[in-house]
Amino acid sequence: MRRPPFLVAFSGLLLAALAPACSGPTDQTPEEPIIVIEDDPVKDTDADAGADATPDTDTTPPPSGEVDGEACQSDRDCRSGFCAPEPDWPGGYCTTIDCNSRADCQSDGQNNACLLPGRGSNFCVRMCTSTSECREGYICMGISNSEGYCAPNPAPPFDGMGEDFPFEVTCTPAPEGRADLRFNVSEGLHSFTVVPFVESGYRLGPNSVTANEDGTSFNLRQGNSFQAAGAQLFGFINPTIIPAVPQDVSKVRSGEHTYRLATNAGEICHYVLERPTRGNTIDLNIYLVGLGGKGLTAHNAHNHNDLQEVLGHVEDTYSQAGITLGQVRYFAVDAESEAAYQVVRSETDVARLAMLTEPPGTDADSVLSANLILVKSFSFTGAEGVLGISMGIPGAPALHGSGISGVALTGAYIGTESSWGSNPLDGNEFTASIIAHELGHFLGLFHTTETTGSSFDPLADTERCTDLGSSNPTYCPDWGNMMFPLADVRNTEISAGQAHTMGVNPLIK
Numbered sequence: 199m200r201r202p203p204f205l206v207a208f209s210g211l212l213l214a215a216l217a218p219a220c221s222g223p224t225d226q227t228p229e230e231p232i233i234v235i236e237d238d239p240v241k242d243t244d245a246d247a248g249a250d251a252t253p254d255t256d257t258t259p260p261p262s263g264e265v266d267g268e269a270c271q272s273d274r275d276c277r278s279g280f281c282a283p284e285p286d287w288p289g290g291y292c293t294t295i296d297c298n299s300r301a302d303c304q305s306d307g308q309n310n311a312c313l314l315p316g317r318g319s320n321f322c323v324r325m326c327t328s329t330s331e332c333r334e335g336y337i338c339m340g341i342s343n344s345e346g347y348c349a350p351n352p353a354p355p356f357d358g359m360g361e362d363f364p365f366e367v368t369c370t371p372a373p374e375g376r377a378d379l380r381f382n383v384s385e386g387l388h389s390f391t392v393v394p395f396v397e398s399g400y401r402l403g404p405n406s407v408t409a410n411e412d413g414t415s416f417n418l419r420q421g422n423s424f425q426a427a428g429a430q431l432f433g434f435i436n437p438t439i440i441p442a443v444p445q446d447v448s449k450v451r452s453g454e455h456t457y458r459l460a461t462n463a464g465e466i467c468h469y470v471l472e473r474p475t476r477g478n479t480i481d482l483n484i485y486l487v488g489l490g491g492k493g494l495t496a497h498n499a500h501n502h503n504d505l506q507e508v509l510g511h512v513e514d515t516y517s518q519a520g521i522t523l524g525q526v527r528y529f530a531v532d533a534e535s536e537a538a539y540q541v542v543r544s545e546t547d548v549a550r551l552a553m554l555t556e557p558p559g560t561d562a563d564s565v566l567s568a569n570l571i572l573v574k575s576f577s578f579t580g581a582e583g584v585l586g587i588s589m590g591i592p593g594a595p596a597l598h599g600s601g602i603s604g605v606a607l608t609g610a611y612i613g614t615e616s617s618w619g620s621n622p623l624d625g626n627e628f629t630a631s632i633i634a635h636e637l638g639h640f641l642g643l644f645h646t647t648e649t650t651g652s653s654f655d656p657l658a659d660t661e662r663c664t665d666l667g668s669s670n671p672t673y674c675p676d677w678g679n680m681m682f683p684l685a686d687v688r689n690t691e692i693s694a695g696q697a698h699t700m701g702v703n704p705l706i707k
């Protein structure tokens with residue numbers, strides 16, 4: 199039986215247990231479950247290897263129609279005879295199901311390959327090295343250090359900020375694929391945040407932020423390319439905080455600024471958030487999804503001993519950055535969504551949950567709060583080690599109800615005592631370490647070392663592990679840091695540079 203391919207989405211920001219894990223947005227994930235099957239001469243060693251050398255003419259599709267990876271409206275449009283349909287595959291996606299190697303894909307010279315998605319059937323995909331090579335509605339999902347495939351963007355649709363949004367949104371025409379957003383920055387600020395965005399799946403190409411008076415500039419394509427993570431991951435939005443790292447403090451200016459971006463959308467909108475001083479609290483909206491089995495609901499959460507112990511551990515960790523928990527609100531989701539998403543299997547599930555979040559009020563203070571979604575369990579397709587995911591580095595502050603509005607992580611360890619190898623594992627402490635890590639991403643922190651082992655955070659005072667993967671990770675010099683890519687209750691340290699990055703985020707009030 200022919201089945202449509204599952205929408206498999208891995209775009210990084212994952213926190214995993216001691217297993218293949220997280221990665222940052224710049225190099226995408228080397229996630230193991232998604233494997234491009236190359237032609238393997240060793241494979242055909244069974245008795246009928248000779249027969250395999252001859253194409254099976256019975257199943258050869260007619261040589262007309264689009265090759266794999268192209269848009270389609272019906273099966274007839276595709277040379278493979280199969281069109282993966284909308285809405286999961288925007289614009290349709292021709293593909294060959296049950297492929298075994300690259301040679302099975304309809305390609306005509308295009309760089310197509312056979313994907314083993316971890317569940318469901320193998321299918322052919324269009325390979326890419328960056329999102330700009332993919333059609334609208336798709337992003338380049340990494341599967342190795344250098345290459346990925348064009349996969350549906352898990353985060354859309356996005357239709358703007360809503361009528362009650364308490365910050366002024368300015369929209370600027372983008373003729374000829376480019377726009378210069380202009381905004382004013384008050385004097386003497388601790389930090390400011392600009393959030394450019396477009397609607398309906400178009401992509402942004404962040405270029406630079408420049409102070410007009412003296413030309414002081416942040417290059418988002420080179421020196422500060424880490425500040426293009428939002429656009430790389432999700433396309434349509436790029437929260438940009440200045441000064442994101444301590445070395446940028448001296449470059450903060452007031453007065454008119456220009457933010458230059460490329461896009462195919464007709465206009466780019468933006469809003470600006472200013473912080474006169476560094477804050478010291480973060481407000482949380484905690485969504486509890488499928489944790490009734492632990493006696494944990496939105497109604498009793500504030501009296502639930504285990505959850506409160508978890509939050510106490512998070513506060514202990516964040517106290518290193520001078521941050522305490524402020525107002526903590528608890529929410530449930532509707533029963534249908536709870537049943538559908540309490541076990542999170544993909545980034546798309548996270549996006550669906552994030553779309554259920556709501557601003558806890560309409561005033562500026564209320565919307566500047568972070569959504570933390572605790573679910574019954576994580577069972578990422580083919581990647582059992584994944585424990586949590588943050589929708590952004592940093593996430594979009596003040597944005598609720600979109601597919602990128604928050605972090606989600608497993609609540610399975612709350613209130614448990616188990617073991618981790620030969621060591622006892624305090625489930626509340628472990629959960630707290632995952633929360634601290636994912637919220638760290640949402641506030642703007644990268645992994646100290648990405649799981650590729652070849653890229654690192656932009657901070658000067660965090661250690662790097664240059665042989666991650668080839669040795670015991672506990673020997674890494676950055677083991678112990680909260681943003682080490684593998685989860686452990688011992689990974690709780692926050693450097694001064696990391697504390698800076700967290701403190702400039704407008705969610706820290």
Ligand SMILES: [Zn+2]
Pocket residue numbers: 211212213214220221635639645683
């Ligand atoms: Zn992570």
